[in-house]
Amino acid sequence: MTTEKLTTLPSSPAQTELELTDSPGCQSTSLHDSDVPEVDLFSPLKIRDITLPDRIAMSPMCQYSAEDGFANDWHFVHLGSRAAGGTGLIIVEATAVTAQGRITPGDLGLWDDMHIEPLARIVRFLRQQGAIAGIQLAHAGRKASCNVPWLGGTPLTPEQGGWPVVGPSPIPFQEGGPVPIALDEAGIEEVIEAFVTTTRRALQAGFQIIEIHSAHGYLLHSFLSPLSNQRTDSYGGSLENRMRLLLEVTKRIRDILPSGMPLFVRLSATDWMEGGWDLKQSVILSRELKELGVDLIDVSTGGLVPHARIPVQTGYQVPFAAKIREEAGIRTGAVGMIKEAEYANQVITRGCADLVLIGREMLRDPYWSIRARCHLDEEPNWPLPYGYAVKQQRRGK
Numbered sequence: 001m002t003t004e005k006l007t008t009l010p011s012s013p014a015q016t017e018l019e020l021t022d023s024p025g026c027q028s029t030s031l032h033d034s035d036v037p038e039v040d041l042f043s044p045l046k047i048r049d050i051t052l053p054d055r056i057a058m059s060p061m062c063q064y065s066a067e068d069g070f071a072n073d074w075h076f077v078h079l080g081s082r083a084a085g086g087t088g089l090i091i092v093e094a095t096a097v098t099a100q101g102r103i104t105p106g107d108l109g110l111w112d113d114m115h116i117e118p119l120a121r122i123v124r125f126l127r128q129q130g131a132i133a134g135i136q137l138a139h140a141g142r143k144a145s146c147n148v149p150w151l152g153g154t155p156l157t158p159e160q161g162g163w164p165v166v167g168p169s170p171i172p173f174q175e176g177g178p179v180p181i182a183l184d185e186a187g188i189e190e191v192i193e194a195f196v197t198t199t200r201r202a203l204q205a206g207f208q209i210i211e212i213h214s215a216h217g218y219l220l221h222s223f224l225s226p227l228s229n230q231r232t233d234s235y236g237g238s239l240e241n242r243m244r245l246l247l248e249v250t251k252r253i254r255d256i257l258p259s260g261m262p263l264f265v266r267l268s269a270t271d272w273m274e275g276g277w278d279l280k281q282s283v284i285l286s287r288e289l290k291e292l293g294v295d296l297i298d299v300s301t302g303g304l305v306p307h308a309r310i311p312v313q314t315g316y317q318v319p320f321a322a323k324i325r326e327e328a329g330i331r332t333g334a335v336g337m338i339k340e341a342e343y344a345n346q347v348i349t350r351g352c353a354d355l356v357l358i359g360r361e362m363l364r365d366p367y368w369s370i371r372a373r374c375h376l377d378e379e380p381n382w383p384l385p386y387g388y389a390v391k392q393q394r395r396g397k
């Protein structure tokens with residue numbers, strides 16, 4: 001196996017936050033599964049009562065293909081294909097906790113009991129294939145009410161079916177965009193309650209892992225960042241106050257989850273902007289989340305402001321996952337421009353993260369996990385009806 005050096009970050013506002021980029025590797029911690037001395041990409045990962053078959057997850061990816069929040073055959077095939085492709089953990093796209101919390105009219109939702117069964121059908125299939133089924137719960141906040149991306153992704157006017165957006169403060173995501181209505185305490189309580197009731201529905205649908213979406217500038221992230229949160233009440237100002245909403249949502253969700261069920265939180269570890277949310281705050285937040293019973297931080301970055309300069313390149317977010325893992329002592333997932341199996345394996349073997357999430361590469365190739373196994377000389381985990389046939393062909397029959 002090659003031992004290519006992990007990506008270093010180029011000069012950027014966040015560069016000074018990261019000292020580890022030139023180190024020979026990330027430090028392993030006790031969170032490395034002690035049952036498996038030689039941890040690699042294909043080692044199982046036990047979190048509470050759930051054992052992921054390996055360290056590969058499909059990253060949540062909106063399909064903007066739902067109507068009124070309902071999952072349909074597209075979602076079944078899209079997610080089912082990755083389960084047939086041997087993916088150990090499949091995290092269903094950002095699923096809105098209220099209709100108002102959708103990015104676009106095409107977002108999945110789980111704000112009504114009627115949404116449960118179409119998702120449950122998908123979950124049954126994923127689990128039959130041996131995958132673990134996760135779901136990301138989200139509220140888009142001030143980035144809600146937009147057109148689907150292939151129609152430009154721009155804010156919808158009321159005539160186009162747009163709806164009022166909410167946020168911590170009346171600061172739009174971009175110039176000319178809708179000015180969010182600042183949530184009052186009753187509105188905040190409604191949001192928290194929506195996350196809780198949606199979690200109950202996700203449990204009914206059979207999901208095995210819940211991920212809270214607190215990244216990419218959506219509602220919970222927008223409360224964290226001083227750039228979008230300029231409140232003067234107990235939800236704004238100090239770091240403690242800005243973290244309050246996410247911590248309350250997390251606590252209330254953890255309270256109703258079975259004790260054996262893992263809870264993940266996706267964070268943007270930095271806004272890539274001076275004066276914004278950053279890695280140091282992310283480490284403090286991750287420690288608090290761990291205290292509340294969060295099992296893994298899924299470490300992304302950016303999305304809070306449209307004009308941030310992000311040094312996108314292979315593994316550019318991995319050092320953030322490594323730092324949070326090391327400093328907060330919590331499992332992390334690494335995501336972003338992880339394409340090659342060897343590289344993904346190194347992220348795990350070097351102890352930079354406990355899980356690798358694959359996004360667009362899995363859109364390009366639903367069999368990414370099986371190919372990764374073949375590439376790294378592991379036994380491929382073909383679905384039963386394929387395995388005997390392709391193995392025969394391999395032997396030249």
Ligand SMILES: Cc1cc2nc3c(=O)[nH]c(=O)nc-3n(C[C@H](O)[C@H](O)[C@H](O)COP(=O)(O)O)c2cc1C
Pocket residue numbers: 059060061062063093094136213215216266300335336337338357358359360361
């Ligand atoms: C089509 C598409 C939809 C996405 N939707 C979501 C989403 O629902 N929730 C989320 O947290 N990230 C979302 N993302 C971000 C991905 O999960 C992932 O973090 C990002 O694409 C970087 O990983 P990659 O380089 O492997 O694609 C989306 C990305 C794409 C390309």
